[in-house]
Amino acid sequence: MKNRYAVVIIAALSALISWGLYAIFTSFPTMPQAASAQAAHVDAAWTGLLVVEGVIYAVVMAFLIYCVVAFRAAKRTEQGEKFDRSRGRFVEVGWIAGSVVLTLALAALGAHELRAIVGDAQADIDIEVRSSQFSWEFYYPKYKTFGAKLYMEKGKRHRLILTSSDVIHAFWVPEFRIKQDAVPGKAIPLIITPTKLGEYLLLCNQLCGRDHYDMQAIVEVLEHAEFEENMKAEF
């Protein structure tokens, strides 16, 4: 194989691997459905990383595959070529400059989306989320009602105030994306804006002991009227 075609072959191979990754990622969606306003920002950050990293993966793998195929020794006596020092230095500086720029760009994207997720502290509805081994309890201060199922209202900003009475637990609804630990001795707020009606599963996401696997609760996102009705019914 002639090395003068190396760039073309590696580029073609990179394109092929990238296309393969694209096909896989589109036929098996990489994230579950997004059901909160915050999820959109997480998914934006995720998609950005997926594209950049997919291309990096494809180029590096293409390079490695080309090398292994093209540079095999026919005889054990064959020796490789020493490289030209000055060209080597040029490659080193270019590589580092490129990786610095790329890293800072990814960090900037991350910081931007993080800011959007955190947002401001304003919320329409406060809910106290009380966790203990191995169950959840939800208290709605405005309605002075509580229960084992979390009701949320579509389109409203909810401030979940997470507390724990024993060990660390964590609040996670995969469709809402963002998660937060509930830590003994702290009341930690988590802002979530549900955007889709339906039932979801809340999972404890911090190992909390023997029955951690079973520490779950149902989350139901409702329209305004139904939500109000439920609050009264519970009361």
Next chain:
Amino acid sequence: MTEFFAAVVAGVVVFLAGFLGLSGPLGPQAACVIGYLAALLVFLAVVGGAKAMRTYAMGVEPEEKHGWTRYFSFDVDHKVVGIQYTAAAVIIFLVGGVLALVMRLELARHGLQFLTPEQYVTVMSLHGITMVVVALIATAGGLGNFIVPLQIGARDMAFPRLNALSFWLLPPAVILLLASPFLGGLDFGWTAYAPLSTQGTTIGKQLFILAFVTAGFSSIFGGVNFIATVLTMRAPGMGWARVPIFTWSIIATAIIQVMGTSVVAASLIMVTFDRVLHTTFFTADLGGNVLLYQHLFWYYSHPAVYIMILPAFGAILEILPVYARKPLFAYSLVAGALMTITALSFIVWAHHMFTSGMWMLLKLPFMINTELISIPTGVVFLSVMGTLWKAKLRLDSPLLWALAMVANFLIGGLTGIPLADAPTDLHLHDTWFIVAHFHFTIMGGAVFGFFAGFHHWFPKMTGRRLHESLAKLQCGLMFVGFNAVFIPLFWLGNHGMRRHVADFPAWMDPVQTFASFAALIVGASVIVFAWNVYSSLRGGAAAGDNPWEALTLEWQAASPPPHGNFKTPPVAAGHPYDYGVPS
């Protein structure tokens, strides 16, 4: 051999005597701690520590031992310690691997199969901690102890007795870990987060903590020894620009071991105080701080992953030029990159805590610091790619392992970025995405890197060749099996599969079953490995001093090297990777 069994028996007897005698007045927790400390000292004394101190005080040179029984003794030869570490790592790897297969069987379909949730959490915790020990000791402890003194042309380590001590602290730790499931089990993973770890009165939890601290001391002693050895005992002519890259990686590792381990030991001793003396370091109601534990724990335990991966980087970078028959590309830059990773590793720990409820504004610096590590890691890849370019590759088994490691670690490294990136980590944290990620770095990176180094240096360590075809078969099986197990787990994690759980929704069944079958392929590859080592040790071809035609100093010694290593003290006459012809 007799010392070893005598030491185990004496240790167990002292522990039981202390435990049974004291648990009446002091309670089982305190009795367990005091009994263990006494048993540990007795074990170390009987196994050979007392004799080593006596001969040292009298100014007697340590005696040279012969035969296979020396591997069960307090032998101070770095080559014996290296083989002890390597063999211990392989044995613990088999134990951890069996635990992994037990988990994969349980996880083959939804619902609970044959384990109770309690048993599952115990098995998972033990798999975690045993494999952490393997990853910490296999390359740095095993290959490092054997190869580094040879590679720098030294007769032995700087502190041979300390070296033996650092190995002999490990067996008590492993015995404690393996005993813990029978004494109440564990329910806190390998991270032992407070307050889950300060609550509950089972002895098993306390044993885990004591084992962790013991292994930590072993690691600190090893690190001190490596730093002193490389600083003071390099052969004439070996300036810093001629230090082999594997030795560079071990220096970087040793710095982390010395600087970080004491902090995690402190956090676990605080847990012990909370359990035994009823202090309240981690009890929120009584003025303690729960997050303090996580900060102290990850201050060490993130750098600890570099204790696992840096020696693996060093091993594959050491191997590539030999089989590529050309110099290591960007040698000085990559040596600097290893040291840069070491420095950065201490300012990234809180990326494990993005969801912990720590101060919000801390997320940003920790996110950026962590992502900066991808720059020196990228330099490692640059060095790999530059070395392969226009090479004349000899596709021997060590090179295949190294290439497999690079392919795995590429995935491991890239999937680390979404975990360092705070917004995506809020979703991915504590899911199977992170499980797959760290298996790609630690199993795919550190363990594959260990196997690369193992196949490269086995002829030097034993004087015999491994069967090349079996080595390639193992590499292929393990690469395919490993990727088949863990690639689907990324996807499952994103879709809601949590860590640490024995049960999951039924729709995950096809993927989980697939992963369980693929795990059997990994298991088969380990059987091939065991058979290869066994049969090669018994009847492998003689290796000769330098089967791979390598230039570093260890290949100038005989295979296996005699006591004192070199007949005449070697001189580092040129660059260690001066292969190839001028272009």
